[in-house]
Amino acid sequence: MRRIGCTALVVAVLAAVLVFAGIRTWSGPGPLEEATTVSIASGSTLADAAATLEEAGVIRSAQRFEYFARVLGSNAHIQAGEFEMPAYVSQSEALRILQEGAALQRLVTIPEGMPSVLVHERLMATELLTGDIPVPAEGSILANSYSYERGESRADVVARMQAAMDEELARAWANRSSDTVVRTPEEAVILASIVEKETAVASERPMVAGVYSNRLRQGMRLQADPTIIYPITRGRPLGRRIRRSEIDQVNDYNTYSMTGLPRGPIANVGPEALEAVLNPAETDALYFVADGSGGHIFAETLEEHNRNVQRWYRIRRERGEM
Structure with missing residues (x-):
């Protein structure tokens, strides 16, 4: 009986040692010497995730990791996505990251x-x-930030951008004001692209849209400088002042030499510009010019506008720009 008791004690001690060693292995530093990222596909099982971790050098054995995870870890589901693993991450922490951590979000x-x-x-x-892609159609992409995954195709990202544009345009068009001057969603994008290029001040967009809407109603030329530049650079910065010959150039975009809207958009737009042209500010203004502080000053008459222009010229001369 004494021998049986001693044997049982030895077994118990050995079991305790093994459990302690297992816990230390599970919670102790792992073999990963430098931080890395791992990608877990949608629908991955614990065994799939363990194999990915072993291949990335995060753990030494997928089989042991899976065993310890079932015995000592949580039963939460493995998430899909790309996860950052810090150097020497323990097996227990690696599992927690895959179950509870936030996947890396890459944005363009x-x-x-x-x-x-x-x-x-x-x-x-x-x-x-x-993958390679052609230049997307002008105005077909909604300005925004988009997440993407490592190895995703550019074509898929463009498709998401264009689907977002289609959805936003449909929403904005359905909620348009009866005061909007544009007749189709396509015209809304064209006018919104001009508004985007004319002001970077979000609060001014409805007012700029109101000015251009008034001009279109009265049959006036829009006279938007960005429409002169677009046929020359396709939207890239011109890098110099516009020449007189370019102002006089007759084409389907130059709103100094034509009435109405250009043949197409001159940039990609965001929701606020679409909202502005479909719900423009109520105003009698027909003109605007830079005010020297990043915004614009608006005028109802040409006389008032000319005074504002001379004020802007004085500011530029004081800055050494003229």
């Missing part, structure tokens, strides 16, 4: 008023995306 931002040639450049320069 398309600012309001960015032309499609620059959208194309930005997407092509985003190294974690794959």
